[in-house]
Amino acid sequence: MSLPSLPDQAARAVELGLTAGEYARIFERLGREPNDVELAMFSLMWSEHCGYKHSRKLLRALPTEGSRVVLGPGENAGAVDVGGGRAVAFKVESHNHPSAVEPFQGAATGVGGILRDVFAVGARPIAVLDSLRFGEPTSERSRYLFDGAVAGIGHYGNSIGVPTVGGEVYFEAPYEANCLINAMCVGLATQERLIRSAAAGPGNVLVLLGASTGRDGIGGASVLASAELGEADQAKRPSVQIGDPFAESELLECCLDLLERDLLVALQDLGAAGLTSGASEMAEKGGVGVDLDVARVPLREPGMAPWEIMISESQERMLGVVAPDQLDAVLAVCERWQVRATAIGGVTDSDRLRVLDDGAVVADLPVPTLVDCPLYDLEPAAPTAPLYPAPARTLDDDDPGAALVALLGSPNLASRCPVFEQYDPIVQSRTVRRPAQADAAVLVLDPAAGDGPAIAVAIDGNGRRVACAPREGAAEAVYECAANLAATGAEPLGLTNCLNFGNPEKPHVAWQLEQAVGGLADACRALGVPVVGGNVSLYNESPDGPIYPSPIVGMVGELAQASRAGRLDFHRAGDAIALVGAFRPSLAGSELAKLRGAPLAPIPAPDPAAIRAAHAAVRDAVRHGRVRGAHDVAEGGLAVALAESALAGGLGADVDLPALGDRDTTLFGEALGAAFLVSGDEAELAQIPGAMVIGRVGGEGLRIAVGGDLVVDRGLEELGAAHGDGVARLFS
Amino acid sequence: MRFGVVRFPGSCDERDALLAADRVGEADFLWHADPDLHGVDAVIVPGGFSYGDYLRVGAIARFAPVMASVLAFARDGGPVLGICNGFQVLCEAGLLPGALLPNTSLRFVCRQVEVEVVNPDTAFTRACARGDRLSIPVKHTTGRFYSPGPLDERQVVLRYAPGQNPNGSQDDIAGVSNAAGNVLGLMPHPEHAVDPLTGSADGLKLFESVAIEPAVPA
Numbered sequence: 001m002s003l004p005s006l007p008d009q010a011a012r013a014v015e016l017g018l019t020a021g022e023y024a025r026i027f028e029r030l031g032r033e034p035n036d037v038e039l040a041m042f043s044l045m046w047s048e049h050c051g052y053k054h055s056r057k058l059l060r061a062l063p064t065e066g067s068r069v070v071l072g073p074g075e076n077a078g079a080v081d082v083g084g085g086r087a088v089a090f091k092v093e094s095h096n097h098p099s100a101v102e103p104f105q106g107a108a109t110g111v112g113g114i115l116r117d118v119f120a121v122g123a124r125p126i127a128v129l130d131s132l133r134f135g136e137p138t139s140e141r142s143r144y145l146f147d148g149a150v151a152g153i154g155h156y157g158n159s160i161g162v163p164t165v166g167g168e169v170y171f172e173a174p175y176e177a178n179c180l181i182n183a184m185c186v187g188l189a190t191q192e193r194l195i196r197s198a199a200a201g202p203g204n205v206l207v208l209l210g211a212s213t214g215r216d217g218i219g220g221a222s223v224l225a226s227a228e229l230g231e232a233d234q235a236k237r238p239s240v241q242i243g244d245p246f247a248e249s250e251l252l253e254c255c256l257d258l259l260e261r262d263l264l265v266a267l268q269d270l271g272a273a274g275l276t277s278g279a280s281e282m283a284e285k286g287g288v289g290v291d292l293d294v295a296r297v298p299l300r301e302p303g304m305a306p307w308e309i310m311i312s313e314s315q316e317r318m319l320g321v322v323a324p325d326q327l328d329a330v331l332a333v334c335e336r337w338q339v340r341a342t343a344i345g346g347v348t349d350s351d352r353l354r355v356l357d358d359g360a361v362v363a364d365l366p367v368p369t370l371v372d373c374p375l376y377d378l379e380p381a382a383p384t385a386p387l388y389p390a391p392a393r394t395l396d397d398d399d400p401g402a403a404l405v406a407l408l409g410s411p412n413l414a415s416r417c418p419v420f421e422q423y424d425p426i427v428q429s430r431t432v433r434r435p436a437q438a439d440a441a442v443l444v445l446d447p448a449a450g451d452g453p454a455i456a457v458a459i460d461g462n463g464r465r466v467a468c469a470p471r472e473g474a475a476e477a478v479y480e481c482a483a484n485l486a487a488t489g490a491e492p493l494g495l496t497n498c499l500n501f502g503n504p505e506k507p508h509v510a511w512q513l514e515q516a517v518g519g520l521a522d523a524c525r526a527l528g529v530p531v532v533g534g535n536v537s538l539y540n541e542s543p544d545g546p547i548y549p550s551p552i553v554g555m556v557g558e559l560a561q562a563s564r565a566g567r568l569d570f571h572r573a574g575d576a577i578a579l580v581g582a583f584r585p586s587l588a589g590s591e592l593a594k595l596r597g598a599p600l601a602p603i604p605a606p607d608p609a610a611i612r613a614a615h616a617a618v619r620d621a622v623r624h625g626r627v628r629g630a631h632d633v634a635e636g637g638l639a640v641a642l643a644e645s646a647l648a649g650g651l652g653a654d655v656d657l658p659a660l661g662d663r664d665t666t667l668f669g670e671a672l673g674a675a676f677l678v679s680g681d682e683a684e685l686a687q688i689p690g691a692m693v694i695g696r697v698g699g700e701g702l703r704i705a706v707g708g709d710l711v712v713d714r715g716l717e718e719l720g721a722a723h724g725d726g727v728a729r730l731f732s
Numbered sequence: 733m734r735f736g737v738v739r740f741p742g743s744c745d746e747r748d749a750l751l752a753a754d755r756v757g758e759a760d761f762l763w764h765a766d767p768d769l770h771g772v773d774a775v776i777v778p779g780g781f782s783y784g785d786y787l788r789v790g791a792i793a794r795f796a797p798v799m800a801s802v803l804a805f806a807r808d809g810g811p812v813l814g815i816c817n818g819f820q821v822l823c824e825a826g827l828l829p830g831a832l833l834p835n836t837s838l839r840f841v842c843r844q845v846e847v848e849v850v851n852p853d854t855a856f857t858r859a860c861a862r863g864d865r866l867s868i869p870v871k872h873t874t875g876r877f878y879s880p881g882p883l884d885e886r887q888v889v890l891r892y893a894p895g896q897n898p899n900g901s902q903d904d905i906a907g908v909s910n911a912a913g914n915v916l917g918l919m920p921h922p923e924h925a926v927d928p929l930t931g932s933a934d935g936l937k938l939f940e941s942v943a944i945e946p947a948v949p950a
Contacts, residue, residue, distance in 0.1 A: 151839075154840050158840055158871070158873075159742070159744070159781050159784070159785075160744060161743075161744025161745065161780055161781075244784070245742075245784070246741070246742045246781065246783065246784025246785075246786070247784075249741075249742045249744065249781075250741055250742065337741075338741055420842075421840075421841050421842055421843055422839055422840050422841070422842070423840070423842060424840075424842050424871045425842065426842070426869060426871070426921075426924050426930065426931070427744055427745055427748065427780070427871075427924075428747065428748065429747070429748045429751055429752075429923075429924065429926075429927075429930060430930070431930055432929055432930055434931075444929065444930075447751060447930075448751055448754070450927060450929060451929055562929060563929055731839075
């Protein structure tokens with residue numbers, strides 16, 4: 001493989017994804033033409049994926065400060081203080097375009113990459129969650145991508161011994177050509193063992209750890225992740241990385257062992273743009289220079305050119321900085337874990353990244369120039385016509401019971417158990433609430449000690465509602481995620497996000513992005529939750545148009561006592577059921593509106609003060625053991641939330657809802673993150689601020705009246721069959 | 733009672749096994765490259781993976797230096813528990829009858845299942861009564877037990893409760909022992925059922941069985 005022969009470097013730069021203007025800037029800053037190796041490095045570092053050139057200015061709007069923040073944005077992963085000298089590190093990242101080309105390896109390496117981000121800061125990964133988006137499952141391609149992605153996530157996570165504890169999946173037509181695979185990893189560390197990625201100490205040695213370097217993933221960040229998908233994507237398969245969870249497992253244990261022995265000065269994951277990005281980021285953060293010799297890099301295949309070695313995205317590699325007198329000790333630890341470790345260069349007291357090939361300089365760039373990717377202002381413009389067609393109508397029946405059955409069996413709301421069963425949620429012995437037992441996963445921090453402090457984790461984001469109203473929809477994603485934590489009794493500590501959008505150079509996509517970031521910032525401020533890290537994935541677009549704007553929010557919260565964690569099921573016949581929260585549902589952007597083929601319509605603005613109060617009320621009730629069940633009212637509205645709690649507990653319910661609008665709005669209207677269903681002793685529920693008793697648990701069916709008129713009366717068996725089959729049939 | 737938990741490259745349920753064994757005795761890791769069993773009273777070959785299992789599961793682990801010592805320990809009557817991948821390794825090593833094939837679904841499955849104790853007369857089930865139902869999770873892709881020839885009934889120690897066979901195992905078999913009853917292999921993960929906080933404590937009985945009445949190697 002060689003660079004295409006083109007008349008001059010300017011044309012070559014454009015071929016590699018840079019603009020003519022960017023090339024001119026490189027030329028001016030260097031005062032000369034970059035050579036082939038340097039140009040390849042610039043093309044990666046100045047890609048959207050590595051340089052955040054269309055989003056970095058906007059991201060400054062997000063609040064990042066908080067008393068519990070230990071590591072903020074800019075490190076491999078953010079981290080929050082969870083007490084007892086411990087920190088929880090976490091981050092969500094996308095692997096969308098590789099997965100659209102090859103779903104199994106794309107999703108698997110998405111998991112592998114985010115795990116490395118977390119152990120790169122010295123934290124042991126303790127949980128993985130995923131957020132997946134595909135086209136409608138009526139499409140064979142969507143089913144293929146879904147099946148492959150789930151298998152890939154399971155393959156990597158199950159093999160490496162990190163539990164996959166949660167996640168979500170939605171099916172919507174705008175993701176048909178451009179699926180989304182976002183993976184979040186949560187890790188646990190002692191605070192004194194957290195390590196940063198800044199290289200330090202001229203004279204220190206640069207050690208490459210892990211797998212050998214091959215031609216896989218060459219140009220992945222620029223070729224796949226920073227441009228729209230088109231017709232010829234099959235030819236990009238070689239740009240997709242191949243994952244090896246066994247190699248990563250050894251690498252993980254080795255890195256944590258090295259940190260435990262205090263043998264590393266700095267550690268960096270090699271992900272997008274490989275050595276180029278890893279070495280330049282370490283140098284930039286440390287204000288130092290780096291020399292590295294590609295001839296020392298262990299290769300998977302002979303004859304690789306220096307530029308290929310510098311930008312290869314081969315998986316399961318890390319870059320460490322080691323003091324010279326500790327190199328032998330490092331190599332000995334690596335040998336015990338059967339992890340390849342090679343000194344490939346060193347830290348210098350210059351500001352230059354120099355690439356050598358057996359001693360001969362083949363690239364020599366000032367680090368500040370290499371990392372100084374131009375930042376662009378967006379040119380947002382609100383669209384004047386609808387951007388997305390109305391969803392296809394799939395429900396004609398006006399009967400509310402039939403609508404409930406249809407909703408429970410619809411791909412977006414059906415039971416996720418057929419997915420979760422393909423993942424291991426229990427390895428590491430800390431999973432107190434598994435998927436489908438509660439709105440968030442709950443993990444006890446010290447399994448050996450038994451009951452005690454725990455964290456709750458969840459991931460959320462409903463792109464269709466963001467498409468309806470980007471600012472309100474994005475804010476709602478934060479509220480919904482926080483509501484999931486509240487239902488388990490957890491208080492949010494920090495947030496990570498992945499912004500999945502279309503082409504930001506298009507004014508209406510720029511508008512979606514700007515509005516959505518504003519909405520995230522609004523909601524984070526309202527709840528007092530800092531953003532500790534995240535990722536941006538743009539150009540999620542095909543010739544048919546952009547995906548739904550999809551900000552994905554992952555959150556970590558704390559609970560004092562794991563055994564008190566809430567569950568979503570109805571637990572005891574005779575328990576009272578209460579609605580908590582100022583619930584003002586609307587059918588705009590709802591799942592029912594989708595099934596009825598209604599055009600996207602603006603969703604109402606959330607009420608932050610009311611939401612905060614509802615979360616606090618439910619969180620306190622759960623923590624004090626006042627409720628036996630707590631479940632947030634999300635997609636599908638009250639009727640679906642009641643059915644979910646009933647099916648989870650195998651107990652029916654008889655409720656009479658106050659009219660919150662017309663019949664269908666009351667039953668199926670949505671306002672995500674705003675309200676909860678709780679169940680327990682009526683006297684206990686009466687202690688919860690804002691709780692209104694609406695019925696009782698019991699029987700073998702779900703009977704729902706609105707304002708005294710019975711409108712839904714269906715057996716659990718019928719509801720369970722629909723709920724159980726909606727996703728299961730996609731795997732057959 | 734001192735348990736040794738074998739650690740292969742790429743093991744992933746070894747800490748869980750250590751925590752579980754720690755509840756009934758002392759537990760330490762045994763390193764795959766070290767043939768010394770350090771005088772432990774019982775050996776656990778844990779679940780998860782070994783050497784990536786890119787070849788047939790367990791096929792490489794059986795050649796690890798520690799395994800020769802585990803084999804000798806087992807032949808001398810020492811109690812050995814193989815969980816999931818450990819079960820597969822012990823079958824590969826010839827300590828247990830039969831083999832584990834890919835699940836009929838050809839997919840990984842993780843599920844809480846009930847297993848029935850059909851033989852309480854082994855080193856790892858003597859704290860149980862015949863017919864006891866234990867709630868223990870399974871999680872595997874290659875867990876379908878198969879025996880080409882008839883098995884001695886006494887070697888069938890655990891069965892999935894009726895209707896709960898998650899993988900298509902022959903005769904619902906979830907765990908088998910060697911003829912002497914000192915080696916047990918099972919696909920369910922008893923180390924993930926040792927605390928009601930995380931789901932169930934039924935699996936603890938297997939660890940208690942060997943701890944309450946230490947088997948002395950003959």
